[in-house]
Amino acid sequence: MAAATSGVELARQHLIDPEICIRCNTCEESCPVHAITHDARNYVVNFDICGAHLCMACIGPCPTGAIDSWRQVNKAKPYTLEEQFSWDVLPAEIEFDLVEEAELPEDVVEITAQAAAGQGGPTTPPWSAAHPYINLYSIKKPAVATVTGNYRLTAEEVASDIRHIILDFGNTTFPVLEGQTIGILPPGLDANGKPHHVRLFSIASPRDGERPHYNNLALTVKRVTEDHQGNPVRGVASNYLCDLKKGDQVQVVGPYGASYLMPNHPGSNLIMICTGTGSAPMRAMTERRRRAGGEGGELLLFFGARSPGELPYFGPLMKLPKDFIDINLAFSRVPDQPKQYVQDLISVRGRDVARLLKDENTYIYICGIKGMETGVNQAFHNVCRQHGMDWDQLLPTLRQQGRYHVETY
């Protein structure tokens, strides 16, 4: 059963499972606020009283576990006592279509908040974005995917090892959208004997699969061998993923992300700005547009790496028709050439950038190393000034309309 939730405040309602309850009265006896009562048939919980306390005093004493039953409900319309009195079994769980990220794993909430900090906190998705599924698989109940491919994207001669990893979900439902992330649970325990934290990775393939109409998806993973300061460190999840072989099984949670999504209406333009593995969502969106044909408007890509050999997807990218995507590559470590960054190219392409910024069908996506948003922001600032616009005024509008999305790490 599904219910729409626009404007609905949800709550967890405490209930007693009439199939398991033995009517022993222990809960009623132990409830300090007298929220529990009974008739000849059932023991029931008063939502107004219990919901205000949620002290859990009844949970431990219940001999059956029937007391530990919960349903997500519309807060304004909880199950009444009369309804509960009439039950032989608990009602089926109502699946509220939730856009907000309720009860995500702590790690995911933290990482997502940090990643989205560059856009000034949570934002809304484009109005024409497809509806995402979120948090279908939890840490307690992860999905299992099988590795069907693991290819190095960067040239052999460069140190940077970036890989294209394909995970197949077989018969397991795992619907995703471009721009969403999934969580990987590395096996084993950390130095403290606890399970490793979840690591999030952007999906690099479009919604209909890495291979069209297959239940698979691709990730772009860089093997982490040093931290941001250049000190040697071995990334647990990235090394685990980069070392996976075909046929290996991986525990996956998610999907996550309800706002970093692409618009799907005709004429919607994308400005995509990325570095390194930040290209994953851009690849997904580009591939979506290529396959969907005629869905959107212009694609303008700014892509930075140290050298062409370290730029993931360099080869396939170069094969895309010029009238399909406008590609601007910035390299910061090419011998005998001046260092160039994505923000430099935004300024170079100022006229086209300004034209797109004036179009309310333009959506901006930034993904890559933390800190890049500062330079990019400055570049937009300059472009606007040169073309008679005010970035400081435009940015809040873009955010509000779900047209400015940042994911940096």
Place this chain on the structure above:
Amino acid sequence: MSINYSEKIPNNVDLANDRTLQRALERWQPEFLNWWRDMGPEGSRNYTVYLRTAISVDPKGWAHFDYVKMPDYRWGIFLNPAEPDRRVNFGVHKGEPAWQEVPGEYRSNLRRLIVTQGDTEPASVEQQRHLGLTCPSLYDLRNLFQVNVEEGRHLWAMVYLLHRYFGRDGRDEAEALLERRAGDADNPRILGAFNEQTPDWLSFYMFTYFTDRDGKYQLCALAESGFDPLARTCKFMLTEEAHHMFVGETGVGRIIQRTCEVMRQNQLDEPNKVRALGVIDLPTLQRYLNFHFSVTMDLFGADVSSNAATFYSTGLKGRFEETKLNDDHQLNHETYPVLEAQGGQLVTVQVPALNALNERLRDDYIKDSIGGVERWNKIIEKHGIPFRLKVPHKAFNRKIGPLSEVKVNPQGAVVSEAEWAAHVDEWLPSQADRAFVASLMGRVIEPGKFANWVAPPARGINNQPLDFEYVRFN
């Protein structure tokens, strides 16, 4: 009040400041442990069991789960917190402050009530002591031990009252509680049902469903007592008692579930064919139900009882949910219907309500029992099988009181001796029934495995998985 576990006898009654009582109980403690060794669960000496132990009497503390080595379970004395300004709520003393000491004139009656209640606790441990050898799963074995240690603790609860409030007499009674034996011809337990055997797990589930439910009703009535320490003791016992009824209700439910599954899978309903597949047929379940229900009916005492009237009028033992009832709580002018056998017929007569308090408690109990039986019927109904379990008439198979003088069939009709003899094997478990059930009993102790005749439970204990190692044999 928190429980002091640093003492030899865990307690929340400030035992340390009553040296005389502490010494008396410390003398009784080794006798109890000897009794447990001799009459407690057979062969359980070194088992480590995932048990619930109270660490305080408030809701958060009394359901503490951990592994406990069986004989090291910390039996102790726990009373519910005192209710400030509690009053005697019924009888001639209604409205007076509840008694914190025993009123002299009621001393022997109170002692009798406490001894009778206390005697049932070790009795059931004795009745169940061999069941561990034929447990259908580790989960069930753990539940059996939980029931056993808590019955042991209930004995402690009553013994505390005897020692603390009844002096020399109380101490003698406390010793006698360890000397009587369930089913012993020379020195039996006080009440009939507690001298019956609990030879198999079906009997155990039926016993915990029906007979432990009598315990619930007796404790509920005593929890209303004007003698405050008794009321507080019984209140805490009730929270533990719930688990015992849970074991019974879900145990019988799981047998029904399994039987129905097998009947459906094989499209069978003939009892013999159902039995051939190693599960217990529904008519046999009905006969066991009839037996345990009727034996438990007798535990409530004579239908018309001047003792019951005295206990009530003097404020010692109330009615079920006394304080929730809306009347004068004196019952001097009311009447209550009671069954009598007159000229070979059952007739309903009105007797003074005070004299019918046993009957009234019995009726409250019957209502409660029927509820669970209906929940069992839902399982059968779900499988689309046209069979329903039913509690027998309350006059069926009675052994005490005026109704014991007539033979009554499960539907409530008086029948002749000859008719009774001709049908008794349809109404009560026969030797053959008991032999068949016994033949199914085998020990299953692999985690997560269950005997063929019983379905796994819906949930594990304390939300643990079903293949949890509920008992370690060391």
